[in-house]
Amino acid sequence: xxxxxxxxxxxxxxxxxxxxxxxxxxxxxxxxxxxxxxxxxxxxxxxxxxxxxxxxxxxxxxxxxxxxxxxxxxxxxxxxxxxxxxxxxxxxxxxxxxxxxxxxxxxxxxxxxxxxxxxxxxxxxxxxxxxxxxxxxxxxxxxxxxxxxxxxxxxxxxxxxxxxxxxxxxxxxxxxxxxxxxxxxxxxxxxxxxxxxxxxxxxxxxxxxxxxxxxxxxxxxxxxxxxxxxxxxxxxxxxxxxxxxxxxxxxxxxxxxxxxxxxxxxxxxxxxxxxxxxxxxxxxxxxxxxxxxxxxxxxxxxxxxxxxxxxxxxxxxxxxxxxxxxxxxxxxxxxxxxxxxxxxxxxxxxxxxxxxxxxxxxxxxxxxxxxxxxxxxxxxxxxxxxxxxxxxxxxxxxxxxxxxxxxxxxxxxxxxxxxxxxxxxxxxxxxxx
Amino acid sequence: xxxxxxxxxxxxxxxxxxxxxxxxxxxxxxxxxxxxxxxxxxxxxxxxxxxxxxxxxxxxxxxxxxxxxxxxxxxxxxxxxxxxxxxxxxxxxxxxxxxxxxxxxxxxxxxxxxxxxxxxxxxxxxxxxxxxxxxxxxxxxxxxxxxxxxxxxxxxxxxxxxxxxxxxxxxxxxxxxxxxxxxxxxxxxxxxxxxxxxxxxxxxxxxxxxxxxxxxxxxxxxxxxxxxxxxxxxxxxxxxxxxxxxxxxxxxxxxxxxxxxxxxxxxxxxxxxxxxxxxxxxxxxxxxxxxxxxxxxxxxxxxxxxxxxxxxxxxxxxxx
Numbered sequence: 218x219x220x221x222x223x224x225x226x227x228x229x230x231x232x233x234x235x236x237x238x239x240x241x242x243x244x245x246x247x248x249x250x251x252x253x254x255x256x257x258x259x260x261x262x263x264x265x266x267x268x269x270x271x272x273x274x275x276x277x278x279x280x281x282x283x284x285x286x287x288x289x290x291x292x293x294x295x296x297x298x299x300x301x302x303x304x305x306x307x308x309x310x311x312x313x314x315x316x317x318x319x320x321x322x323x324x325x326x327x328x329x330x331x332x333x334x335x336x337x338x339x340x341x342x343x344x345x346x347x348x349x350x351x352x353x354x355x356x357x358x359x360x361x362x363x364x365x366x367x368x369x370x371x372x373x374x375x376x377x378x379x380x381x382x383x384x385x386x387x388x389x390x391x392x393x394x395x396x397x398x399x400x401x402x403x404x405x406x407x408x409x410x411x412x413x414x415x416x417x418x419x420x421x422x423x424x425x426x427x428x429x430x431x432x433x434x435x436x437x438x439x440x441x442x443x444x445x446x447x448x449x450x451x452x453x454x455x456x457x458x459x460x461x462x463x464x465x466x467x468x469x470x471x472x473x474x475x476x477x478x479x480x481x482x483x484x485x486x487x488x489x490x491x492x493x494x495x496x497x498x499x500x501x502x503x504x505x506x507x508x509x510x511x512x513x514x515x516x517x518x519x520x521x522x523x524x525x526x527x528x529x530x531x532x533x534x535x536x537x538x539x540x541x542x543x544x545x546x547x548x549x550x551x552x553x554x555x556x557x558x559x560x561x562x563x564x565x566x567x568x569x570x571x572x573x574x575x576x577x578x579x580x581x582x583x584x585x586x587x588x589x590x591x592x593x594x595x596x597x598x599x600x601x602x603x604x605x606x607x608x609x610x611x612x613x614x615x616x617x618x619x620x621x622x623x624x625x626x627x628x629x630x631x632x633x634x635x636x637x638x639x640x641x642x643x644x645x646x647x648x649x650x
Numbered sequence: 651x652x653x654x655x656x657x658x659x660x661x662x663x664x665x666x667x668x669x670x671x672x673x674x675x676x677x678x679x680x681x682x683x684x685x686x687x688x689x690x691x692x693x694x695x696x697x698x699x700x701x702x703x704x705x706x707x708x709x710x711x712x713x714x715x716x717x718x719x720x721x722x723x724x725x726x727x728x729x730x731x732x733x734x735x736x737x738x739x740x741x742x743x744x745x746x747x748x749x750x751x752x753x754x755x756x757x758x759x760x761x762x763x764x765x766x767x768x769x770x771x772x773x774x775x776x777x778x779x780x781x782x783x784x785x786x787x788x789x790x791x792x793x794x795x796x797x798x799x800x801x802x803x804x805x806x807x808x809x810x811x812x813x814x815x816x817x818x819x820x821x822x823x824x825x826x827x828x829x830x831x832x833x834x835x836x837x838x839x840x841x842x843x844x845x846x847x848x849x850x851x852x853x854x855x856x857x858x859x860x861x862x863x864x865x866x867x868x869x870x871x872x873x874x875x876x877x878x879x880x881x882x883x884x885x886x887x888x889x890x891x892x893x894x895x896x897x898x899x900x901x902x903x904x905x906x907x908x909x910x911x912x913x914x915x916x917x918x919x920x921x922x923x924x925x926x927x928x929x930x931x932x933x934x935x936x937x938x939x940x941x942x943x944x945x946x947x948x949x950x951x952x953x954x955x956x957x958x959x960x961x962x963x964x965x966x967x968x969x970x
Contacts, residue, residue: 292933292934293933296720296933299720299721300720302721303720303721303723317934317936321719321721321936322721325719325721325722325723325726326722326723327721456809457828458808458809458825458828458829459807459809459828461827461828461916461917462803462806462807462808462809462811462826462827462828463803463807464803608934608935608936609935612930612934615916616915616916616917616918616919617918619916619917619918620830620917620918623825623828623829623830623917625829625830625831625917625918626918
């Protein structure tokens, strides 16, 4: 006899099936699921500035709503962003930080062409400059706009500098940098964290490339490896065994705050650790010196970065552009606390100082040297425009630098190995259609 | 329909069909012929397996024959035939990674198995605090990998770590993770430390099943400890050993977390094992086709090793 209705087991099974199939809508890329708010993805935590930028934008344009989503700016975070963009997730505007992903996204149809909008906005003309670019150009078209200027400089621990009786340099050579580090080295404190980017200071933007090959045959690369190795050996630079064991490549600030080393070639984003002595306890002031010159050449090894890009699939192109324009021209003030110097000089020096150096700038910073060095309008930022095989070359250089500075490999063979890998990677990438 | 379907399939496949059919007809009372209910029960899991295992698996096989950078979307997939496999054969970085993986597995797996067996035998005897000891030795297997990594990183700091402070007294000061010669041995130490507790647990379970009467007979015959181990214990635990060897080899070939966390493949490329090289190629260089091909080759290698291990033990286990 045929039974009517469901048994409890059957009902449970149906429930389970329903639960299972309920996950499927999550895979949908339906345009209908797009939010009315402008969706912005970035790598900076919202409380470190982006939330305030969004709030200011919404105050000025109450008709627009913005939702900021943070992704972690590492390999996995970037992969998440890439798959989200490819998979049709509701993203209108996004930030790109690394130069590798920048080229990939711009060249793979994930970034809208902003050239015409930039041309139409007189206040954004600096972004059309190709000599010292603040935009990322893909086949001559603007695909990304740098929001931050990231100059490199050398930070001094003032307390230790005065104790050692060393003059704060206004200009110096790489040899003087090394001699100063040696003078500052004591039984408790290493003179410098590391040698600055010698090759980049000497060669400027796109310093890895020479025509259709790599440029690692240039002697400045070997010079950098050699000086670094010698400084570590003489004790005036941090032991590389310690750098690798303690992952200081990402935690240098801890060793600087702990006064383990003295000279710190670094970037503005690390100022956030020095402006807040409650969260990052320290009792010393810091002062600023420019990067040393190399053979009389003075490229700043910093660059323009943190690129804003628009998803070409976004149906909110106009609002997206409105947001980008606002961010670049008047909205970037809140990002100063995260150590981001605006790429357009649209803020006064005093605004930058109070925004970047905190409520008591004079207590923790030598403001005069900050103005002279970090806010120097004549800085020649070495922003790269050629990014062929960028991640492969970066890894090869890091691998060989580690071996060289651990004292396991001589500078010459180490650079020759970087060159071999870089040439092969460039050739392979150039062969791709 | 469910039980009927099983019966029909069997009938088509085997000459014993009639017997099977007969048996199916006499299914225990209470099982109703409604296969769809069972299907609905497993549907949530089935969807998960299809979405997160089956589709990625097929994708990897297809992608291995392409050049694809992910960000260009599906339209950017370019079929390149066997180019990736030809490139792998000529890639010195790949072969170095193969060598490192073989050393990593070749040292860590036997060490884990031998120490796990010794520990299993020791903890299988009546000891004061045996339960606590078992828990302590098993703890490394379940502790969070990040905590484990960071702790070992501090312990093995070549300048200030506890390990070198002890070894310093013996005149030894290895560079551990800050040395291209010592980084892989350091990872092996960690892998063995993390795996021994698990291996001992498996062995303890196998030893419980070792036939008591054979040990008693051996005692009567005057067999020594080594003879008893060789003739009774070892054949008893051989299936568990094979299970451990196979799962540990697979674990090492997939081992990624500690390398990513501690060495990122370095210093130089001294800890770039196959799994980490595959990760670099795919997720750092965005060469997903090439990375998929490396994945397939790795799979083939592990399959061969597993089959060889399995064949080597056939007929040698002690069946009660």
